[in-house]
Amino acid sequence: MKLTGAQIVIECLLEQKVDTVFGYPGGAILNVYDELYKNSDKIRHILTSHEQGAAHAADGYARSTGKVGVCMATSGPGATNLVTGIATAYMDSVPMVAITCNVTVPLLGKDSFQEVDIAGITTPITKHNFIVKDVEKLAPTIRRAFKIAKTGRPGPVLIDIPKDVTGAQAEYEFVEPAPIKRKIDKLREEDIDRAVAMIEKSKKPYIFVGGGAVISRASEEVRKFADIVDAPVCDTLMGKGTYPGTGDRYTGMLGMHGTKASNLGVSSCDLLIAIGTRFSDRILGNPKTFAKQAKVLQIDVDPVEINKNIIADAEIDGDVKEVLSRLIPKLSQMDHHEWMEHMRDLCEKYPLHYPHGRLTAPYAIQQIYKATDGDAFITTEVGQHQMWTAQYYLFKRPGQLITSGGLGTMGYGLGAAIGTAIGNPGRKVFNIAGDGSFRMNMNEIVTAVRNKLPVVEIVIDNGVLGNVRQWQNLFYGKRYSNTVLDSCVDYVKLAEAMGAKGLRATTKEEFDAALKAAMDIDTPVLIDTVIDKDDKVFPMVSPGTSISESYDDTDMKG
Structure with a gap:
């Protein structure tokens, strides 16, 4: 049967058993979004607050479910806003298909309005990418993209489709995806x-x-x-x-x-x-x-x-x-x-240890572990809080920790938490963030609220860029160049303004009460967890030294 390119996109997604996509519409991708509207009973579209949030949500969805995550964006800035999320997925070997639409074929290469060579931009950060200028090649390209994303070492694949290709027609016939075999061709x-x-x-x-x-x-x-x-x-x-x-x-x-x-x-x-x-x-x-x-x-x-x-x-x-x-x-x-x-x-x-007389991030993370019986999905941003999470939450199974390891993307965790919650309904999802990371993509709280997702946002609030400050403290003579946030932001009011429940904790007792309340609420909750600005992640190995020279605060005092 003859279908438009936009219809072929939807049918190929259904072939691959895609039930959720994350994205943000725009002019060049309107034909695809029109077909998404007509097929909303088959494919759920999650509108994020920013295209970067869509890429991170698709990433979190993929890591937590084992399926291929799918995100969409329009041409120009819509496509470039996906780049950080694509690079994050590439560094951590996450199966993702990013679909962008571009200006029409005759306008390509002419610096047209909202035109960018997204295939060229993403070549170093994708497993493969395509620009489809012929509607006859669209279905085979989409099928190949999903196979590449899943085969061997997984990774992101980008498909860029000019707008006139989404409106052109071609014959379409359903093709059942072949099962993906584990890579053993070089196993001797x-x-x-x-x-x-x-x-x-x-x-x-x-x-x-x-x-x-x-x-x-x-x-x-x-x-x-x-x-x-x-x-x-x-x-x-x-x-x-x-x-x-x-x-x-x-x-x-x-x-x-x-x-x-x-x-x-x-x-x-x-x-x-x-x-x-x-x-x-x-x-x-x-x-x-x-x-x-x-x-x-x-x-x-x-x-x-x-x-x-x-x-x-x-x-x-x-x-x-x-x-x-x-x-x-x-x-x-x-x-x-x-x-x-x-x-x-x-x-x-040599056990891990931290100060027990006051509220600290390790204490908060251990309390989350106890409250969830170690069974929650934990996403993180990047920084000290990420390392404390890795140290103090005792993960039971693979895929339970969802974090940006290779690229170290601040602003990753909240989008990833949304994707994780969408892919695992009924499961509790915590995003553990530093206040610096949270400020980068905090607008995705709106996405969590709109979709009624029970995501708990733990903001480890020390008023500084903690990981960089720790390095400045240890290696740069305590010259805190541009790492003091000093912003006077009230994160509780901010959460409430975006429709979430906001709570604050400055003591261990306050944190325990806030966590108990958050566990019983089925809508997004933010807990502003205030800690000392000079709390450090230990043990630590100084750059360029042997890992056998690992030290902690006790060694420094000695």
Whole structure:
């Protein structure tokens, strides 16, 4: 049957079983929005307050559901407003399809009103992108975009469609999407056997889990693997929940703000088994001294990440879940009793700690953990609050923490919380934000209110840009250049003005009461959580130093 390009867009989304899109309309994309209106019973459109919020919402939806997130924007500034969200998804390997519409084909390249080369702009931050100038190619392009977004290492794909293509007609026929197979084309049996030999030879193995294990949904395999190898487990920020934070093998996060136990353990192990992690700079500290006593076995779906930041002694190229499923049966039960006892002693000797006499972010996060029985979805912005969340909320399952790890996008969390709440109706969603991050995209409170989403916004309010201030305090002679907000913003009144419930806490007792109230309210709630401006995230590894030189406030006093 003959359909317009706009109708083909909708039909292809339905082919892919898309039930929700996030976006903001405009002139160039009007044909598509007209068809969305006609199909509102099949596809729900969430109108955000800003296109960046739409991209982050699609991202949060994808991370929390495992589906492809979809966002839409018009040409020019509408399209460029998606860029930060697309880059965030790219850095964290999130499956997303961004659909933009452009000026008509004859006007392309002529600096027309609201024209921008969005395909050119997003080339470095997408897995692939397309500009569709022929309506006959529209359906195959959309289908290919979804396949690319989901296959192997996931990532965002952009489709740019000129307005006249959305109005032109072409034949359309329904095509059932082929199932996505796990990547095993480069998985070699000899690599598996070599890994088995390394593991069997090791006396002090350490398992290091990253975001690739979350994406692969390999938590069950990771737990079985840890048990049979009898090894301690640490993780990255993006790997949270793959091995439960309450597990007896878990030693905490690794790296700049990782636990002393994990940093010291990795520095003294003889085999580091890296599962779905790219060894970012925040993990390595000084790469020349990182895990220098250990051989490194790296497992990753993307061969580009193998030997990029750390040279591996052995590698396995393939989907994490598939690799571990093949590796586990070849291993016999191991016993590393002394090594495990050593790591438990380190965990007892170097626990996380914070001041207990007043309201702090770690206290608030631990109270949220207790109130939700550790079962909530937690999104974050970026900064000190993000690190405290990673340290003090003990994530039970993969996909439970939704945060911008690679790009470090301030303003990410509230949009992501909206997408998470839309994709997981009935589940409690908390966005933990610093006041600096919150101010960047706080307009999305309106989106949460409009859609009656029970999102709880925790604003860790210290009146400063806390993470940058911490660096200025430690490394820049306490010269607080432009990090004091000093804004006199009343976040409670602001929340109320946008239609949400606003509460304030300056003491532990006030926070407990506000949290209890928020848990019983089915509309958006903001809790302005006031803490000291000089609270710091510890432990910490200074830039360029070995992770074994991790220190905290006790060390500084000494």
